[in-house]
Amino acid sequence: MLKRFLTILFILFIVATGFSQSAPSAEENIPYLVTFGADSKSSWGDDDFCQIFFFRIPTSQIKPIYLRIYDPGTGGDLDEAKGDFNTGVRFSIYGGHGCWSDKDAQNTSPVGNYKSGNLLGSQIFGSEPKYDKTYYTFGPLNPSEGELVEKLGGRIFKIIAQGVSGDDGNLYRYFLSTNPDKNIPVEGGNFFTYKYHLRLPNDQNQVCQIYPYVDDKTISIEISNFDWDNDGQIKMVSLAKNGVSCDISGENNWVKNKFPIVEDEKNTSVEVQFIKNKTIKVLNNNVVVMVRNQYGLSLPFYVLPIGGVPIYKPKIRMKTIK
Amino acid sequence: MEDLSFIRKAGSILFVLLMLGDISISAQTKSFDVTLAPFSSSIYDEFSPVFYKNEIVFCSNRRNNSVVNYQSDQKNLFNIFYVVQKDSNSWSGIKLFANELTTNLNDGPVSFDETGNTIYFCRNNNISHHLNNNADASNKLGIYSAEFVNGKWTNIKPFTFDDPLFSFVTPAITPDGKRLYFASDVPGGFGGTDLYYSDLHNGSWTKPVNMGPAINTSKNESFPFATKSGKLFFASDGHEGLGGKDLYYSLEVNGKWINPIHLDSDINSPADDFGLVTDDNFRNGFFSSNRRKTDDIYRFTAGLVQFPVCDTLVKTNYCYLFYDEFQKANDSIPVIYEWDFGNGIKKYGSEVPYCFPGPGNYEVTLNIIDSLHDSVQSSTIYKFDLEEISKAYIKSPDLGVINEVIAFDGLKADPPDVKITDYMWNFGDGFITRGPVAKKTFDKKGIFTVQLGLIGDKDSIGNDTKICFCKEIKIYNDFLELAMNNSKEVSKPGKSVAKSPAINESNTLAIKMYLMNNLSELQKSKIDINLYKTIEGTIVTHEKGIDKASYPVLDKFIKVLNENPDLKLEVAVHTNDKGKSGNNLDLSEKWAQDVNSYFIKNGIPAAKIHCKGFGESRPIEENDIMANSRNKRIEFILLSNNN
Numbered sequence: 001m002l003k004r005f006l007t008i009l010f011i012l013f014i015v016a017t018g019f020s021q022s023a024p025s026a027e028e029n030i031p032y033l034v035t036f037g038a039d040s041k042s043s044w045g046d047d048d049f050c051q052i053f054f055f056r057i058p059t060s061q062i063k064p065i066y067l068r069i070y071d072p073g074t075g076g077d078l079d080e081a082k083g084d085f086n087t088g089v090r091f092s093i094y095g096g097h098g099c100w101s102d103k104d105a106q107n108t109s110p111v112g113n114y115k116s117g118n119l120l121g122s123q124i125f126g127s128e129p130k131y132d133k134t135y136y137t138f139g140p141l142n143p144s145e146g147e148l149v150e151k152l153g154g155r156i157f158k159i160i161a162q163g164v165s166g167d168d169g170n171l172y173r174y175f176l177s178t179n180p181d182k183n184i185p186v187e188g189g190n191f192f193t194y195k196y197h198l199r200l201p202n203d204q205n206q207v208c209q210i211y212p213y214v215d216d217k218t219i220s221i222e223i224s225n226f227d228w229d230n231d232g233q234i235k236m237v238s239l240a241k242n243g244v245s246c247d248i249s250g251e252n253n254w255v256k257n258k259f260p261i262v263e264d265e266k267n268t269s270v271e272v273q274f275i276k277n278k279t280i281k282v283l284n285n286n287v288v289v290m291v292r293n294q295y296g297l298s299l300p301f302y303v304l305p306i307g308g309v310p311i312y313k314p315k316i317r318m319k320t321i322k
Numbered sequence: 323m324e325d326l327s328f329i330r331k332a333g334s335i336l337f338v339l340l341m342l343g344d345i346s347i348s349a350q351t352k353s354f355d356v357t358l359a360p361f362s363s364s365i366y367d368e369f370s371p372v373f374y375k376n377e378i379v380f381c382s383n384r385r386n387n388s389v390v391n392y393q394s395d396q397k398n399l400f401n402i403f404y405v406v407q408k409d410s411n412s413w414s415g416i417k418l419f420a421n422e423l424t425t426n427l428n429d430g431p432v433s434f435d436e437t438g439n440t441i442y443f444c445r446n447n448n449i450s451h452h453l454n455n456n457a458d459a460s461n462k463l464g465i466y467s468a469e470f471v472n473g474k475w476t477n478i479k480p481f482t483f484d485d486p487l488f489s490f491v492t493p494a495i496t497p498d499g500k501r502l503y504f505a506s507d508v509p510g511g512f513g514g515t516d517l518y519y520s521d522l523h524n525g526s527w528t529k530p531v532n533m534g535p536a537i538n539t540s541k542n543e544s545f546p547f548a549t550k551s552g553k554l555f556f557a558s559d560g561h562e563g564l565g566g567k568d569l570y571y572s573l574e575v576n577g578k579w580i581n582p583i584h585l586d587s588d589i590n591s592p593a594d595d596f597g598l599v600t601d602d603n604f605r606n607g608f609f610s611s612n613r614r615k616t617d618d619i620y621r622f623t624a625g626l627v628q629f630p631v632c633d634t635l636v637k638t639n640y641c642y643l644f645y646d647e648f649q650k651a652n653d654s655i656p657v658i659y660e661w662d663f664g665n666g667i668k669k670y671g672s673e674v675p676y677c678f679p680g681p682g683n684y685e686v687t688l689n690i691i692d693s694l695h696d697s698v699q700s701s702t703i704y705k706f707d708l709e710e711i712s713k714a715y716i717k718s719p720d721l722g723v724i725n726e727v728i729a730f731d732g733l734k735a736d737p738p739d740v741k742i743t744d745y746m747w748n749f750g751d752g753f754i755t756r757g758p759v760a761k762k763t764f765d766k767k768g769i770f771t772v773q774l775g776l777i778g779d780k781d782s783i784g785n786d787t788k789i790c791f792c793k794e795i796k797i798y799n800d801f802l803e804l805a806m807n808n809s810k811e812v813s814k815p816g817k818s819v820a821k822s823p824a825i826n827e828s829n830t831l832a833i834k835m836y837l838m839n840n841l842s843e844l845q846k847s848k849i850d851i852n853l854y855k856t857i858e859g860t861i862v863t864h865e866k867g868i869d870k871a872s873y874p875v876l877d878k879f880i881k882v883l884n885e886n887p888d889l890k891l892e893v894a895v896h897t898n899d900k901g902k903s904g905n906n907l908d909l910s911e912k913w914a915q916d917v918n919s920y921f922i923k924n925g926i927p928a929a930k931i932h933c934k935g936f937g938e939s940r941p942i943e944e945n946d947i948m949a950n951s952r953n954k955r956i957e958f959i960l961l962s963n964n965n
């Protein structure tokens with residue numbers, strides 16, 4: 001509770017100072033997104049060297065928006081070098097019809113027409129220090145250029161980060177802003193993805209979490225994780241589950257667990273927790289996570305969990321003792 | 323002139339129409355054998371019999387030799403008569419009860435206290451009227467009393483609250499002579515005639531009290547009769563019945579009159595049934611009825627009622643297991659489940675049992691505590707109503723001691739969909755005792771089965787519904803024996819007070835503390851917090867009593883008793899077998915008395931504390947060098963005051 005309270009305070013603080021609406025978000029406590037160069041080994045923690053995120057802009061937003069990328073290049077202190085930095089990563093923004101609604105766009109693998117929609121901007125970043133620990137800004141983007149998706153409550157853009165060369169790991173963050181030079185949140189905006197490539201913190205006391213959204217059609221979910229190594233535990237928390245353990249994947253390997261969904265969990269976010277190994281210190285661990293429903297469809301991870309952070313709510317029952 | 327017919331009119335017309343119904347009802351299995359009293363005539367009216375010595379005294383409008391009286395409808399007025407039972411089958415001739423209580427207007431009904439020296443009776447207020455004033459309705463009936471002195475009824479005086487404007491009729495004095503029940507139509511009641519009572523305090527009658535809506539209706543209640551055990555029989559045409567006036571009884575339980583119980587259909591009929599008198603067990607008696615057109619007196623004898631099946635009661639409790647339905651074995655967040663029952667009691671665990679004291683609205687809070695961060699992860703409140711469990715139930719202690727009156731309450735026996743018309747108790751001698759409550763004294767140790775038989779409304783084919791259930795009660799020789807067999811020792815060895823030359827093992831009593839099994843969870847919790855966890859020291863004795871070094875221990879008990887009015891304490895003091903037996907008993911009694919005095923001196927009511935010395939009579943193990951100090955002990959037994 002204390003942890004959550006401090007987290008909420010931290011969120012409020014970020015909102016107040018403009019450092020908000022990021023991917024990863026403060027709730028997730030994930031330091032960076034990660035994308036490796038195309039020549040990397042998947043055993044380093046990236047199964048496909050491609051990270052696809054969507055961001056939603058509410059229809060009420062009519063002024064231009066900006067997507068800012070923190071440390072988009074692959075060089076400097078933050079990124080993971082494998083020898084000398086030699087990696088190029090392309091960031092591309094898409095909007096328009098099909099950018100989300102094309103079935104390949106929601107696929108967890110970068111195959112088929114995953115680059116669907118209209119390309120609104122693209123930039124390849126290498127090892128040049130220009131953007132070390134600073135921002136590159138895409139935009140201005142006209143909100144109307146996004147794909148209107150009523151069931152998601154706004155216009156959808158897509159940003160694909162794809163390693164095009166090299167073998168280093170690029171660590172970065174996204175920010176959604178109404179200002180090209182500052183992080184001013186877009187009211188009602190949110191990021192989501194169907195497959196999360198993330199860097200775990202090195203601090204063994206930290207706990208990270210991501211929030212797949214479970215709709216009312218879901219009766220079971222399958223949580224998959226890739227290349228977890230031996231970095232602690234993965235647990236699922238929801239309104240009705242208080243830390244169900246997931247199996248953890250080994251090196252360069254996928255593992256998955258299936259869990260039933262009860263009525264109380266429908267139309268809520270669930271929490272997948274990453275709890276660092278307290279006894280063995282694992283550094284620079286990159287992991288990939290995705291969640292599918294009983295039909296094999298991927299569930300979206302919203303960086304700002306829909307309905308709020310789920311807190312386990314016990315269902316108290318009493319039965320007669322004879 | 324007023325007579326009693328004004329309170330007996332209802333039901334007369336229905337009588338003829340329903341005679342066939344009467345016959346069919348009387349043909350059913352009988353709880354009572356009802357026969358016409360031989361001294362009842364088909365010509366005259368006889369009603370309201372009462373026991374008096376070896377006589378039956380009653381009212382009748384038969385002719386007598388001393389007065390000539392008749393009403394305007396050419397029927398005679400009522401006077402008081404009596405008969406004497408010569409043997410089981412024959413009665414003496416009917417005689418006027420007493421000339422000095424006979425007027426030329428209406429006399430009776432009557433009632434006697436158990437001494438037989440005081441009579442309460444009804445008569446017209448103005449007895450000097452001439453016959454041509456018989457139709458004078460303003461001459462109301464009032465209640466009078468007289469004393470039997472030197473073979474004559476003297477000192478005739480009106481009841482203090484008689485009012486010439488209203489009727490005061492059918493007096494019934496309790497056997498102890500301290501309460502007078504009667505019927506009256508004074509304004510302020512519920513309608514018709516209501517039942518009232520007045521108590522005798524310091525020789526004066528208190529202001530009459532209306533018996534309230536449980537007894538009185540908008541119609542007529544009258545003809546009360548009170549037994550020694552507290553049952554009040556009466557007649558009413560306002561409660562649900564078979565028609566006309568029917569007979570009912572009620573009794574006061576916890577200060578309230580229970581809803582009247584309609585007497586068996588062997589006694590009640592569609593005609594007017596009224597004026598019942600019975601022995602204390604409601605086994606034998608007489609009542610009045612106009613089921614033969616004229617008022618007659620009937621004799622009843624309780625039949626031997628059988629209940630073919632008697633189910634063993636499952637004790638009613640309100641114990642539940644609380645758990646979290648979502649909590650799974652594979653939930654692995656390290657948390658502590660804290661269940662807060664809102665009364666200071668907290669229990670820990672994913673599943674906890676808890677017993678509530680009874681029905682009510684409750685709230686339980688489940689705090690899930692993150693044990694890694696020692697913070698509350700979530701707090702969930704669960705509110706619920708516990709409703710009274712509807713099942714057959716005998717309310718009584720499960721345990722008792724010999725020669726102690728034990729009360730049994732069947733009012734909670736509430737089988738669904740059955741209207742109970744009679745309660746019958748079997749304490750091993752058949753279903754003899756009637757009524758929703760009963761008292762019993764057991765004179766020997768053992769396990770006894772008490773049965774309660776319920777007779778309900780007749781079913782569709784006219785048979786009584788019969789339900790029977792039973793419970794066991796364990797009787798012990800004395801309370802200490804009871805306590806030792808039904809309690810749990812919770813005492814821990816008392817820490818010794820600071821040693822001084824005057825205090826050593828030979829003059830201390832080992833402390834043993836017991837909690838009776840039937841203490842509630844809340845009581846146990848309070849004792850645990852305030853006594854068990856804090857008690858230190860020991861009881862130091864000397865030849866004259868308890869040393870003041872013992873007071874800190876006793877003070878702990880005093881504090882707990884003061885803070886928990888629902889607890890009481892039994893203290894037993896024992897010695898070892900050193901010394902003379904008589905001396906040991908004296909010593910233990912002296913120490914017990916000293917403890918008792920200390921408690922009372924410090925404000926503990928005497929009813930909450932009982933201390934007794936047993937000398938060497940009850941060793942916990944064979945006396946030897948090792949056991950001497952263990953046998954020499956003081957036992958504190960905490961029990962619920964509500965037992």
